[in-house]
Amino acid sequence: MEDMLFYDRMQxxxxxxxxxxxxxxxxxxxxMIVYFKWKFLRTKLDIYNDAAKFWMKIFALNFAMGVVTxxxxxxxxxxxxxxxxxxxxxxxxxxxxxxxxxxxxxxSSFLGMFLFGEKLLGQKLHFLTGFLVFLGSWAxxxxxxxxxxxxxxxxxxxxxxxxxxxxxxxxxxxxxxxLWPSYIHxxxxxxxxxxxxxxxxxxxxxxxxxxxxxxxLFVKTGVLFGLAASVLVAFPTGDWAAKNVVEHQPVTFAxxxxxxxxxxxxxxxxxxxxxxxxxxxxDNKIAVPNVLSFLTYQRWxxxxxxxxxxxxxxxxxxxxxxxxxxxxxxxxxxxxIALMFVAALQLxxxxxxxxxxxxxxxxxxxxxPYIANTTGWYTAELGRQPWLVYNLMRTADGASPTxxxxxxxxxxxxxxGLYLLLGMLFLILVGKIIxxxxxTAKV
Amino acid sequence: xxxxxxxxxxxMLGMYVVLDGYDxxxxxxxxxFAKKEKDKKAITSAIGPFWDANEVWLIASGGVLFFxxxxxxxxSFSGFYLPLMMILWLLIFRAIGLELRGxxxxxxxxxxxxxAFGISSxxxxxxxxxxxxxxxxxxxLGIVENGxxxxxxxxxFLPLWNATFSPxxxxxxxxxxxxxxxxxxxxxxxxxxxxxxxxxxxxxxxNEKLKKVIFRLNFVLLxxxxxxxxxxxxxxxxxxxxxxxxxxxxxxxxxxxxxLSGLFNVKRFKKDGQGFLFSTLFLLGGFATTVASIFPNVLxxxxxxxxxxxxxxxxxxxxxxxxxxxxxxxxxxxxxxxFVIQYRVFKGKMDxxxxxxx
Numbered sequence: 001m002e003d004m005l006f007y008d009r010m011q012x013x014x015x016x017x018x019x020x021x022x023x024x025x026x027x028x029x030x031x032m033i034v035y036f037k038w039k040f041l042r043t044k045l046d047i048y049n050d051a052a053k054f055w056m057k058i059f060a061l062n063f064a065m066g067v068v069t070x071x072x073x074x075x076x077x078x079x080x081x082x083x084x085x086x087x088x089x090x091x092x093x094x095x096x097x098x099x100x101x102x103x104x105x106x107x108s109s110f111l112g113m114f115l116f117g118e119k120l121l122g123q124k125l126h127f128l129t130g131f132l133v134f135l136g137s138w139a140x141x142x143x144x145x146x147x148x149x150x151x152x153x154x155x156x157x158x159x160x161x162x163x164x165x166x167x168x169x170x171x172x173x174x175x176x177x178x179l180w181p182s183y184i185h186x187x188x189x190x191x192x193x194x195x196x197x198x199x200x201x202x203x204x205x206x207x208x209x210x211x212x213x214x215x216x217l218f219v220k221t222g223v224l225f226g227l228a229a230s231v232l233v234a235f236p237t238g239d240w241a242a243k244n245v246v247e248h249q250p251v252t253f254a255x256x257x258x259x260x261x262x263x264x265x266x267x268x269x270x271x272x273x274x275x276x277x278x279x280x281x282x283d284n285k286i287a288v289p290n291v292l293s294f295l296t297y298q299r300w301x302x303x304x305x306x307x308x309x310x311x312x313x314x315x316x317x318x319x320x321x322x323x324x325x326x327x328x329x330x331x332x333x334x335x336x337i338a339l340m341f342v343a344a345l346q347l348x349x350x351x352x353x354x355x356x357x358x359x360x361x362x363x364x365x366x367x368x369p370y371i372a373n374t375t376g377w378y379t380a381e382l383g384r385q386p387w388l389v390y391n392l393m394r395t396a397d398g399a400s401p402t403x404x405x406x407x408x409x410x411x412x413x414x415x416x417g418l419y420l421l422l423g424m425l426f427l428i429l430v431g432k433i434i435x436x437x438x439x440t441a442k443v
Numbered sequence: 444x445x446x447x448x449x450x451x452x453x454x455m456l457g458m459y460v461v462l463d464g465y466d467x468x469x470x471x472x473x474x475x476f477a478k479k480e481k482d483k484k485a486i487t488s489a490i491g492p493f494w495d496a497n498e499v500w501l502i503a504s505g506g507v508l509f510f511x512x513x514x515x516x517x518x519s520f521s522g523f524y525l526p527l528m529m530i531l532w533l534l535i536f537r538a539i540g541l542e543l544r545g546x547x548x549x550x551x552x553x554x555x556x557x558x559a560f561g562i563s564s565x566x567x568x569x570x571x572x573x574x575x576x577x578x579x580x581x582x583x584l585g586i587v588e589n590g591x592x593x594x595x596x597x598x599x600f601l602p603l604w605n606a607t608f609s610p611x612x613x614x615x616x617x618x619x620x621x622x623x624x625x626x627x628x629x630x631x632x633x634x635x636x637x638x639x640x641x642x643x644x645x646x647x648x649x650n651e652k653l654k655k656v657i658f659r660l661n662f663v664l665l666x667x668x669x670x671x672x673x674x675x676x677x678x679x680x681x682x683x684x685x686x687x688x689x690x691x692x693x694x695x696x697x698x699x700x701x702x703l704s705g706l707f708n709v710k711r712f713k714k715d716g717q718g719f720l721f722s723t724l725f726l727l728g729g730f731a732t733t734v735a736s737i738f739p740n741v742l743x744x745x746x747x748x749x750x751x752x753x754x755x756x757x758x759x760x761x762x763x764x765x766x767x768x769x770x771x772x773x774x775x776x777x778x779x780x781x782f783v784i785q786y787r788v789f790k791g792k793m794d795x796x797x798x799x800x801x
Contacts, residue, residue: 064542067495068535074505078520079527082598085520089513090759094767097506101774104499109781112492113788120788120796160760167763400521402586402600411528418532422539429546 007408008080008399011415013381015072017374018419022066024373027141027187028194029059030134032225037127046441051217052130053118054438055198058430060115063107065426069419074100080408084388084398088165091157092147095173099143107136141190142183149178152380153248154389165389178248181240182380188233189376192336193369195226199343200366201434203359211437216353219362223347227340234333239295245383246296249390251310252383255319256326257292258282259306266290267304270327275320280307317385317395325378332372339365444764448511449741449754451771453734455507459500460571460730461636461723466494467571468637470537470564471630473557476638476656477649483557485647487541488793489640494541496785498534507771511764514597514757515741522582522599523574526617530570537563565630572629576622577601579733580610580678581743584752596749597757610678615745621678624671631664635706636726639718644793650715657709657718665703679743682736692735699728 033055040048074096077085085093113121114129121129156172157165167173202218205211245253254260258270260280269292273285293302307315316322339361346352353359384390388398469490477483490497509516520527540560544553582599585592604616612619618626638653675682686692702725709718737743742752750756758764789796 061542061546064538068538071502071534072531074502074509075520075527075531077509078505078516079524080521082517082521085509086514086517089509089516090763093506093510093513093516093759094763097503097510097767098770098774100499100503100506101771101778104502105496105774105778105781108496108499109785111495113785116492117788164760166760167766170763170766400517400524400598401594402598403521403524404600407524411525414528414532418535422535425539425543429543432546 003405004403004408005396005399007405007412008403009395011080011408011412012076014412015069015076015415015419016377018423019066019069019073020374020377021370022062022069023137023141024190024193024370025062025197026059026066027137028191028229029055029062029197030130030137031191032194032198032221033059034127034130034134035221035225037130041123041127047213047217049123050438050441051214054214054433056115057433060111061426061429061433063111065422067108069422072415080400080403081388081398082400082403084393087163087393087398088389091165091167091173092150094167094170095143095147095150099140099147103136103140103143106139107133110136138187141187145183145186146173146176146179148380149176149182151388152182152384152390153178153244154392159392165392178244181237181244185233185237185241186376188229188237189369189373191225191229192233193373195222195229196336196362196365196369198222199226199362203362204434205437206353207356207359207363214438219343219352219359220347222362223340223343223352226336227344230333230336230340234337238330238333243296249383250305251307251314252316252322254305254307254310255316255322256379256383257304258323258327259292259304261308262303262306264303266293266299266301267306268292269295271331272327275323277319314386316383318382322379322382325375325382328375329372329379332368332375336365336369336372444761445511445754445758447768448507448758448764449739452504452507452511453731455500455504457727457730459497459504460726462497462500463494464568464633464726465637465640465719466490466497467564467568468633468635468639469641470561470637471568471634472637472641472649472653472656474561474565475634476652479648482647482649485645485649485794486641487544487560489644490541491793492785492789495538496781498538510767511759512741512754512757513759515752518584518597518599518752518757519578519742522601523577523617524600525603526570526574530567530574533563533567533570536560537567568630568633569626572626573618573622575629575730575733576625577617578742579737580615580619580621581745581751583615583746584742584744585746585749587746587748590748592748597752621674624667624674628664628667628671631660631667632722632726632729635660635664636719636722639722643716643719646792646794654709654718657706661703661706661709668703679736685736685738695728695732695735697728698724699732702726702728 033052036048036052036055039045040052077092077096110129110132114126114133117129118126150173153176154165155176156167156169158168160166173179198218199222202215202220202222205215206219208215242253245256257267258273258275259267260275260282266289268287268289270282270285270287273282273287275281276283290300292304294300296302296304307319339358343352343358343362346355346358386394386396388395469486473483473486477486505516536559540556540558540563544556544560547553582601584599585596586594586599601615601617604618605612605614608616608619608623610619610621635657638657641647642650642653686696702721702723705721706718706725712718739753739755740751741754741757744751
């Protein structure tokens with residue numbers, strides 16, 4: 001039983017982590033491509049259309065990866081989490097079915113036209129198809145986060161005698177206080193990934209002295225989008241998300257921040273340190289006094305509940321993992337603001353394209369938004385543990401009753417092998433597209 | 444309300460069978476009959492802008508199943524664990540075969556992805572037929588051993604096969620001779636269906652040959668259907684009981700045979716779309732006949748201890764089903780609009796509009 005749950009969790013964690021590497025770029029990049037197309041319609045300058053076309057090639061590959069790795073996600077609710085699906089399907093099935101009906105049909109119907117229909121449709125309609133693909137991908141994110149928010153903070157339901165969660169208020173699913181902060185936070189984070197990718201490829205072209213005109217456009221656009229998104233993801237949206245955790249999941253908040261004990265007179269904010277859950281303390285700690293209290297309640301001496309206030313059986317299952325995930329996300333987020341701020345400053349002084357160290361920093365920054373997005377989601381998901389439906393249904397009670405550990409391990413290994421192949425192919429092919437570079441419209 | 448959502452779900456699955464069915468069929472034709480590069484290109488361009496949206500009918504059906512019939516979703520997805528995972532892997536292979544083939548211009552690269560696309564299409568057609576076979580044959584709900592349920596009454600688990608490959612064995616497997624028979628019918632049907640689509644949407648040189656292939660395969664299909672009807676009593680002693688009680692249901696088998704017999708005229712059709720129309724009739728009629736034969740069951744029980752799963756004992760609560768109607772109607776209207784736009788933009792022969800040359 002223990003093994004079974006472990007493999008079920010590993011399989012979900014592995015497949016969702018790999019899957020979300022793609023949609024985060026899809027959602028952010030679709031917005032940036034729509035921006036390039038829009039600039040082209042406004043200015044009639046070919047460089048914007050060529051830029052859009054270049055990013056559409058990467059978008060197409062990335063989108064395909066997102067689709068094929070996304071299908072297993074919807075299947076897994078039933079295959080590996082049958083008991084959870086049975087008991088909550090009447091509720092989370094609503095938002096997941098809506099995703100299929102509202103977003104996947106929209107995306108898939110217009111993607112082909114967007115990718116191959118420029119000549120057939122003309123520029124204005126082509127822009128429209130791009131916008132619809134963008135809309136579809138953002139709608140998909142919204143409905144997934146609506147589902148996620150219900151698991152974090154269940155609303156609009158009652159539990160009937162056989163343990164089933166029955167929906168009694170449909171609109172509550174969308175006015176869930178967890179939903180909007182998480183959604184906006186997540187979409188900005190997705191935009192950060194896209195902005196950093198665009199800026200990194202641009203900086204690479206400038207440094208390489210190839211396609212420099214495109215390089216400059218990519219760096220400029222990436223830095224401006226990146227600066228706006230990096231700031232907004234922290235404040236106010238990250239702050240909203242954290243306040244939701246404080247209010248609705250205080251034990252999670254204590255674990256995230258590494259607060260083992262409640263202290264009077266205000267809590268410190270931990271920057272670095274390793275949680276030692278055996279002895280309930282942080283090793284090698286670097287912390288700033290009272291700041292956590294201020295950030296949380298806007299009072300320097302406000303009391304923050306430590307882990308000691310809660311029952312151990314309700315502790316997040318993996319406290320160190322949760323703590324690190326959260327600290328990596330916040331740490332990287334801070335670095336992103338700093339990097340984009342310096343880059344934007346140099347851009348404003350018209351020196352950015354010659355400031356090599358910043359261009360190099362932009363190139364090497366490429367993987368980090370992916371890490372920040374992933375650890376951000378780990379914070380949310382590890383923070384919800386040991387619950388599937390917060391405070392109401394434990395993860396251990398949600399797995400499929402008849403699927404053995406051996407079968408799950410078999411499919412987990414299958415996914416690992418298959419995704420390794422997919423990942424390699426994706427990198428090789430994207431590398432090829434980047435190496436070839438954008439093509440200029442024939443005059 | 445349950446009946447309404449059942450009809451919606453079966454309608455969506457029917458759409459899926461018809462639409463992604465021609466994609467799979469195109470893949471099978473690609474694997475066995477397309478030798479020249481030009482024919483291969485015509486085939487992939489015939490499904491190019493459509494296959495992704497076609498596949499969404501499966502995902503969306505899964506979503507509707509999840510929300511309207513959560514117990515059936517949970518029971519069947521966990522019980523058919525391995526074949527579903529394999530279907531997923533095949534769907535992934537098929538999609539990347541289609542998407543990655545054109546990324547590198549190298550004959551070795553192209554032939555690898557051609558095979559990936561063709562073989563996974565073939566296996567998917569087989570698996571979906573086998574899946575339908577499993578649903579009508581039923582499963583050991585509650586995993587009854589010696590007259591006692593070892594699990595909750597609506598859960599089960601099937602291995603891929605058992606030692607005897609028999610649909611009446613005590614320990615059933617996914618693949619037995621009966622489900623395999625339906626799998627083979629699936630492959631033959633979709634090959635015909637895909638060939639019809641290619642004839643409809645392309646000017647490929649291959650089309651004349653495909654008409655002969657369809658003609659011959661149609662005899663095979665007729666024979667297989669007759670065999671399946673002769674052996675059907677093995678899994679269900681009274682396969683026609685629903686049709687006797689509700690005579691209008693005969694319309695489904697009539698449609699099925701109209702489609703099948705119409706296809707024998709394949710060489711004389713005036714319009715290229717006619718064949719596709721007939722294979723669509725056969726597919727929809729066959730699918731409807733099969734699911735109607737077990738109605739209101741959606742997953743029969745093979746033991747006497749636990750009852751079959753019916754649309755009434757697996758459905759969600761009535762509030763959810765009612766409220767779902769509001770968004771579903773809006774969504775369906777939008778889907779129909781997209782569908783019309785999509786098939787109007789890409790109307791006619793795909794090689795005429797130069798799809799795929801970019």
